[in-house]
Amino acid sequence: MSGANPKFAKPPKLTPKQKLFLKFYSQGLNPTDAAIQAGYSAKDAYKRAYENLKNPILQKFIAKGAKKVIETQVNELADDLTVTLNVLDRVIGAGTTDDKLNQLAGPGHALTAISEKAKLLGMYQPEKKLNVHLDVDFEKAQRLNQLIKEKDRGY
Secondary structure (H helix, E strand, O other), rough: OOOOOOOOOOOOOOHHHHHHHHHHHHHHOHHHHHHHHHHOOOOHOOOOOOOOHHHHHHHHHHHHHHHHHHHHHHHHHHHHHHHHHHHHHHHHHHHHHHHHHHHOOOHHHHHHHHHHHHHOOOOOOOOOOOOOOOOOOOHHHHHHHHHHHHHHHHH
């Protein structure tokens, strides 16, 4: 047999200092300061921090922690966006649904709120221009316009 089954392998053991290093590093300290707080000597802290960051076992823990931090930040941003969109919706509808908000925001702010909401939703990209080419038969358009006017007059 060529070794133990990795499925049943014991989880890697971390030293108490490595655990503390992970704790302090995950709290935002730079690696050297995290090493000092974990109990490594100030003289060797830079070297120990470097070794810890290169340790594949610790790298896995650091990556898991980073993933959790990113997920938390994404969730917080999504919550903030939801709150912002709800406020913008209230400003947009202020003229018809919320007199107090309408007094604070004023009717002109609804257009600004619509624009801001569109930007947040990625619907507004001023740097992109839309080129449209229309072939218009002006004689047919004039005739159609004349027919509509005649119908409106009752002819």
